Amino acid sequence: AQRVTQPEKLLSVFKGAPVELKCNYSYSGSPELFWYVQYSRQRLQLLLRHISRESIKGFTADLNKGETSFHLKKPFAQEEDSAMYYCASQRNSGNTPLVFGKGTRLSVIA
């Protein structure tokens, strides 16, 4: 069974500091990995997908198959980055539902 682990429930950083939100997955195949974000009083929304290799709002994430990780990084945190972040995985066929981690709350302190 797929499992997604986000070891930190809460991460607090100062504005301008680097951010790394950790995510590890367990799946023997080649999964698709995603990061979703939920800002206060807003719905859950897609932040980025590993296959897109994109940077969204300054965030990037690299899939490391050796370490089965998909950590989310940003070099300089902003106050507006404060939110809940969920890592999710899906089998690469796309025919199975997303499996989510428990989430990490990022708090950026001014």
Added chain:
Amino acid sequence: DTGVSQNPRHKITKRGQNVTFRCDPISEHNRLYWYRQTLGQGPEFLTYFQNEAQLEKSRLLSDRFSAERPKGSFSTLEIQRTEQGDSAMYLCASSLAGTGGGRSAGYTFGSGTRLTVV
């Protein structure tokens, strides 16, 4: 199209009562998903549809839960004989999947229905 719409936003019910939630997905999306989220947890998969066919159900979905998507458009999730443990946020999401089973785009989520069973 204003995205994925869920109704009601909030529902308070007495234990033992039946409740039904509705989800209207993005019109061109062929897949529709139901998830449940409790405090401190990520969304947990319940079931999903491709068009009107229910393709997968989680073991979390007891026989008190039933979901339908009769015309491949909106979906309903019914909980019979509600229990206090059913209190949660019920999330609906939709996506567009290729008919060849290719990779799907990310999901678009609704705002959820918060169920409180008293």
